[in-house]
Amino acid sequence: MMDGPERCHFDMDGLRYAGLAWGPEGGVPVLALHGWMDHAESFATLAPLLAGCRVVALDLSGQGLSGHRAAHASYNIWDDLPQLVGVLDALGWERAVLMGHSRGANIAGLLAAAVPERVRGLIALDSLAPEPVEADFITTLGAYVRDTRRALERPARRFASVEAYAARRRAQGNSGVVAAALAGRALVADGDGYVLQADNRMFASSAVKMTAADVEAMLRAIRCPVLNIWATQGIRQRPKLGALVAIAEAVIADYSVAEVAGDHHFHMEAAAAGQIAEAVLRFVARL
Incomplete structure (x- = not known):
């Protein structure tokens, strides 16, 4: 096991990842994508357990140490896809395994559907696809416009200390281990406090949300084998997300699903990470 991860960066289309x-x-090339308001270090417990794999975990745009998108740009879940293909090119990975958690799993699934020739396998942790909505298109678009304007005008979120940030995450349901692990890379010291490095626009509504038909079309387009691991106390309990498993079983030719004890960030807890790693290594071995 390595003493620690290597730091890396990629300059893509004016953005630094x-x-x-x-x-x-x-x-085995594995590109790892984190969940909403997390960052690459969320894989620090799981990645070292994946013996024989070269795991590169990114801070997605607008989060962690990665650059923010231009003021006129957006953070829809498909906006990173062209740059992610660029990262695969920069790494020299013609075909890679994608591993994503939560929002990162949704992005990985979209990438697998959009450019199937670049993806040899998909590992989705406590998600698989966006939760489908039937909201009125114009209502959603209006919320995006209003939220984005407010986000651009609002100063970055401040915290008196690293512990204050960790306490906020605990209050939102993260365990103490998870909250502490995510704090460092999420913050930058500023005067007598800390500023959240994530772009305020990460809190804005999406401009467009996927309907049930959109999500099913995405799942149908996935050609690679899929390993979908859910946390027993994660988000699968949401009816619309739970229903995705049945759809995936029907439309993805090579789809396997499993559960591991833990909450939504189970891959950051040692016991669950060990079980996830065993399943991932079995999956990768047969690709």
């Missing part, structure tokens, strides 16, 4: 890498250069 920061990241962390584990494992041998010649290992």
Whole structure:
């Protein structure tokens, strides 16, 4: 096991993507994508357990140490896709395994559907696709416009200390271990306090949300084998997300699903990460 991850970065289309890498250069290529308001270090417990894999975890745009998108740009879940293909090119990975958690799993699924020739396998942790909505298109678009204007005008969120940020995450349901692990890369010291590095627009409504038909079309377009691991106390309990499993079983030719004890950030807890790693290594071995 390595002492720690390698730091890396990729400059793509005017955006800098920061990241962390584990494992041998010649290992099975795995691109890891984190959840909403997390960052690459969320894989620091799981990635070192994936023996024989070269895991590169990115801070997605607007989060962690990665750059913010231009003021006129947006943060829809498909906005990173062209740059992610660029990262695969920069790494020299013609075909890679994608591993995503939560929002990162949704992004990974969209990438697998959009450019199937670049993806040899998909590992989705406590999500698989966006929760489908039937909201009125114009209502959603209006919320996006209003939220984005407010976000651009609002100063970055401040915290008196790293512990204050961790306490906020605990109050939102994260365990103490998870909250502490996510604090460092999320903040930057500023005067007598800390500022959240994430772009305020990450809190804005999406401009467009996917309907049930959109989500099913996405799942139908996935050609690679899929390993979908859910946390027993995660988000699968939401009816619309739970229903995605049945759809995936019907439309994805090579789809396997499993559960591991833990909450939504189970991959950051040692016991659950060990079980996830065993399942992932079995999956990767047969690709």
